[in-house]
Structure formats: C-alpha cells, structure tokens
Amino acid sequence: MADTAKRADPPVRKRADARRNEQALLDAAATVFVASGVQAPVREIAAQAGVGMGTIYRHFPTRADLIIAVYRHQVQACVEAGPALLAAAETPHAALTQWIDRFVDFLVTKHGLAATLRADQQGFDTLIHYFLDRLVPVCAQLLQAAVDAGQISDDVDARELMRAIGNLSVGIEGDPDYDARRMAALLVAGLRVST
Amino acid sequence: MADTAKRADPPVRKRADARRNEQALLDAAATVFVASGVQAPVREIAAQAGVGMGTIYRHFPTRADLIIAVYRHQVQACVEAGPALLAAAETPHAALTQWIDRFVDFLVTKHGLAATLRADQQGFDTLIHYFLDRLVPVCAQLLQAAVDAGQISDDVDARELMRAIGNLSVGIEGDPDYDARRMAALLVAGLRVST
Amino acid sequence: MADTAKRADPPVRKRADARRNEQALLDAAATVFVASGVQAPVREIAAQAGVGMGTIYRHFPTRADLIIAVYRHQVQACVEAGPALLAAAETPHAALTQWIDRFVDFLVTKHGLAATLRADQQGFDTLIHYFLDRLVPVCAQLLQAAVDAGQISDDVDARELMRAIGNLSVGIEGDPDYDARRMAALLVAGLRVST
Amino acid sequence: MADTAKRADPPVRKRADARRNEQALLDAAATVFVASGVQAPVREIAAQAGVGMGTIYRHFPTRADLIIAVYRHQVQACVEAGPALLAAAETPHAALTQWIDRFVDFLVTKHGLAATLRADQQGFDTLIHYFLDRLVPVCAQLLQAAVDAGQISDDVDARELMRAIGNLSVGIEGDPDYDARRMAALLVAGLRVST
C-alpha cells in the first residue's frame, strides 16, 4: 500500500498543486482583467496570482487560452440561458431581447473583453472563434424562433449580430453616458418587421 | 489677380519641400493606418513617407495631431453632409439613416479610426473629442428633426448614438461577413416609434 | 554550524547567477564610470557586463541605484574611518586633514563620482543626499573636535565643506598637474585659526 | 563712384547684418546660459536670438566658440583687474584674495560656466584652455608677488589654483547654503605661510 501510495499520490499531489495554481491564475487574471484590461502585462497577472511567469505559460500557452479559461463558465451560462429564456419568455423576440441583454451584461462587466471580439488584433482569432462558436448557435436558435414567429425578418445572420453586439459593448468605462444595453436593445428592436 | 497670386505665394514658397513632406506624411499615415492601425510605429509611417522620424515630430507633435490631420477633410465633409441630407431627403429619419450610413462608410474605410472613438485608450481623449465635437452637433440636429417629425422618440442622446455607431464600425477587415452599414441601419431603425 | 550554514545557504543559492550578474554589473559600471562618467549609456554598461539591458533595470531600477551600489562599500569605509582617525591622530585638525585626504582619494579614484555631488543635475538629488547624509555627520564630528580643541573657528558648516571638497575632486583625469588632494589640504589648512 | 559703391557697400552692409546677428546671438546665449546652462540646446539659443540655427553654426562653429565669445569681455576685465588690485591692495596676499573673489564672482553669476572648466567633458578642451590661457598668467603674477613678499610658499602652481577655484565655483544654484566665495577664501587663506 505504501508502494501504491507512493506511485499514486505524487501525481495526484502534483495535480493538486497544479490545479491550485490554475485556479489562482484564473482568479488573478479575472481581477487583473477588470483592473487593466485583457491586455495587461503577464507579469501583473503572475504577481497577482503569486506564481512565476513560467507557470502562466505552462497552463495557458497563449493569452487567448487564459482569457477563454477565465470566461468559460460565464460563456457557458450564457449559452445555457438561451433555451431557458426561449421557453420562459412570452415571445421569441422578447427572449432574444433578454438574451442579448444578458450577453451585453456579461461583456460590459468584463473590462476589455468585448474589445477582444474585435478582429483587428493579431493573435486573437482563436479567442474570437471560441466565443463565437459557442454563442452563435444559441443566438441563431433564438433568431430562428423569432423568424418563425413572424416577428423579425429572416435576413439577419446570427454571427453578424453577435459581432455587432460585441462591438456595442466595447469601451464602456470611459463614458458613463454610454449605455451599451440600451444601444443593443435598439438594435434588436430594429430587427422587428413592421406589422 | 496674377499679381496678387504672385505676392501671396512667396511666404508659402519657402515650404515647398515642407509641404511636400507634410502631404507625403499624410498619405503615408493614411496608408499605414489602413495596414497597421492608428497605433502603428512612428518609424513605419516615416519610412512609408520616405522621411526621417524627426520630420513627423516637427509636423505632428503628437500622434493625435497626425490622425486628426489625416481625417480632417473627411470629417468636415461628413459634417457638411448633415444639413444637405436633411434638406434633400424625404423625411428626417431618412436623412438620419443616410447620414449615419455615410458616417459608417467613412469609418469602415479608415481602418482603425473607429477604434479611436473608443474611450479606453489613454491619450486619445484629444482625438475622440475632436471628432465628436464636430460630428455630435450634426447628429443632434438630424435627431431633433426626426423627433420633431414624430418619427423617433426623443430619448436618444446624439453623443451616445455616435459612440454606438463608432463601435459598430470597429474591426471590420477581419470579417467579410460583417456589414457595419447594415448593423448601423438596424440600430437607426430601432429608433423609430412604432406607429 | 555546518548544518546552520547549509540551512542558511539555500535561500541564497537560487540567486547564484543573479548575484554573479549583479556583481558583473557593479564591476562593469565601475569600469564604464571611469571611462565615460556616471552618465554613460545604459547599453554601454550592459554590454560591458555582458548582460541584457533588462538585467540592469531589474537590479538597479534607476541610475542612482546603480551608482550608489557601486560606491556603497567605499562610502561606508570612509564613514568608519572618521572616528578611527580621530582616535589615532595627534590632533583633531590632523585627523580632519587625514580624513579629508581619504575622502578625496576615494573621489578622485572614482571618475565622475565627484561630479554627482554637484547639484545642477536633475534627478541626482537622491544620489547626492545618499552620500552627504552619510558623510556629513562624520565630517561634522571631526570639525567639532577641532573646534573644541581650539584649532579651527566654529563657523564652518560640515555640509558646505563636503561640497567644497567634492567640487575640488572633480574632473581630474584631464589635467595631470592638478592635485585635488593638495588643494583640499590647502582648504583645510585655511580653516585654522591663526595662533 | 557708383561702381565703387557697388563694390564696397554690399560687403559692408552684409557685415552690418552679420554683426547684428552676432550680437543678438551673444545676448541670447548669455540669457539662455543663465536660464539653462551652457549645455542648453542650440535651438533654444537660436530661438531666443530670433535667428536660424544655421546662423549660429556660421558664427560659432562649436559650442566652445560661442561660450568664449559670450564671456570674452568679462574674462578680459578679470585679466585687467589683476595688476590693478596688486597696485591698490595693502599686501600681495590681499590682492590675490580680492582677485580670486572677483573671479569666483564672475563664475558663480554665470550658471554652468564653471562646470566647463572641468576636464571630463569631451570637446571642451578648447574652452578650458581659452580661459586658463588668459587668466593663469594674471594669477601667476599675483601669486609671485605674494611669494616675493614672503606671504605664501612658492610651491603653488597658478594653473592648479585656477582649476581649484573653478571647481569650487561649480553647481551653486542647487544649494543656497554653499558659498563658493567663502570656500575660495579659505583656500587662499590656506596658502599663507605660518609666521
């Protein structure tokens, strides 16, 4: 048994450490992203986490990997909210509106994250695709439902809409008079077919 | 008149090369901004213009000065288009739509410029204000006309709208399926009061 | 005791190379200071030490930090020599003379260091204060002893004297016929009350 | 006559302009040297004089040439004061003291000039030699008179003394508690043979 323990424990122990580090990094990154944006220096994140910089590179080889990991849960929640809202809301368009609202909420509370949905940053393609790959299908489902209900025209692409919403949610902190949620709502309202 | 021209020219003459350089810089900057964004290294712009770096600093002490100079004419044209469209269009809302369309056109053809309308860049306040100070009043005039015509509700701030449009026009190049003009049109459509 | 040593060493071990680098930097800086003055380019010092520039900034964030580190030991030795000389010399004035001599010795062998005691360089206040804060009290003690012994008048300020000696020790290399020690001795001689 | 005028006048006219410029430059340099030291940017001096930078280079190819020209008159006055003081003062040593006092006065009122008497600045050899070549003989004369009068020992070199005084006069502005005149007087006092 001692033998078994010896063989089994160390890897587990290591993994325990590693996991602790990974979690520390995620927490630290979340904090730093809020304070300094997702482009914050690697050092800053490492320092906040209390680990070496090498540890970041081990767990998250690219910055995109780290950002994805930081927001994975919230993205997932957003994904899951789609069908739920569709089931609960009075109309598909109302569900869409609420879901977009939720998405904007998510973006604006994560300083700088929305900026990563922009395409002109080199190296962020991975990141953009990760988010869009997960959220676009949900959005598409909501859109389709609204189309089927005759509430909106069928000529809007889910991906394009997500990009637009992402853009609208950019750079909030500097301007307290800019309400991304409101702007997004206007855009969604613009989707309606005149009846 | 020829005489007058002759007398007026000399003071300007001295800068024949200087003006050539200034224009070369503006052209170079416009090109580089498209290729690498408005944050492109000073050296790159200087190289593209075929001048030394010091020359940039002489003509445009800060980056904002250069960006403003690059887009000054186009901004002015945009400003002047407002009243013209208002006079020509069938309804105020149509004028607004067309003007926004023109604004987006301007932004999306100038890679990276739209990004400067974001607030989270330090040191770009001057720039943002320059653009907004000129365009917001025009937008406000168009909005008010539409409000007066009962076409849209009166609860939209011109500055907020400009910011939204600016955001929608960000990061186009990476995604050929994203049509900023369309998205902007949707947002403007969303302004309409249901009749 | 071997055990204690073993336990004490490890925390220091990790920095085996760092310490080597730090020492290399101190040596290199001392050399370069002699050749090019304390204002020598950071790159030159890094090259002389065979390290990257970042390494200098890691170890010595400001230039003053580096200069202080380079001369710390010698300043300390000078500080400690004061009381020793006072105890050993025949008279307080003799002790003062010898101590000043030692100080000049220190300064003239460190090219450019004396120049840092000048006040007209911006950003060197820290440095000047570091040196003066340590040496002025010693000088004051020696002065007071001489005053008490009736050898010199009591109207000389230690800080002022240090500044004067520092100035006298400046810019030696260019003129082999200039003997700072001699000049300093004359000044100290001038302190004597005529008897 | 018209011919003569044509040939003779233009060069004279030109010289009048050139002289005006030269004087303007000297005035400007004197002003700027006080404000920013003798190492002030060429541009600053040109701007103060209201001329182009090329004009400075035409009149004063090197910085040393400009500095020399700026202080030529005062140096000359200092030179002439030597014999005068020797004739007027009670003793040669008193004359020496007064002359040194005058020299220090000259230096400390010219910000940064004293620093140029230091040898560790590259390219200032010309400057140093210009000043010393003129002042050392005067100092030597005063020293010799004092030696002849038995007031001071004969082992002090005039050039060395001038260098020492120059050094003592360096970097005054930053320290209101440093009195260069006093320090110089102490040094001169130290020259006296004990009687």
Add this chain to the structure above:
DNA sequence: TATGAATGAGTGTTCATTCAT
C-alpha cells in the same frame, strides 16, 4: 548669407518569452 526643415544616431524604457536553476 540666412533660414529652418530634414536627418538619423543615440538613448531610455517596457515587456513577451525563454530557460537555467
């Protein structure tokens, strides 16, 4: 001859990334 625009080497400083310990 005067001007001042242009040049570009020089310098400080930051920070992503690697790798010896």
Add this chain to the structure above:
DNA sequence: GATGAATGAACACTCATTCAT
C-alpha cells in the same frame, strides 16, 4: 513542475548637425 532572472526586440522621443531653398 515551478520559479523568476535574463534576454533583446521594439518603440518613443530628443537634438546636434547638415543642406536645400
């Protein structure tokens, strides 16, 4: 594995000096 020291490319900015006008 984890650490964080080291690297060095990248960049902004200054200013002495040259030279076209």
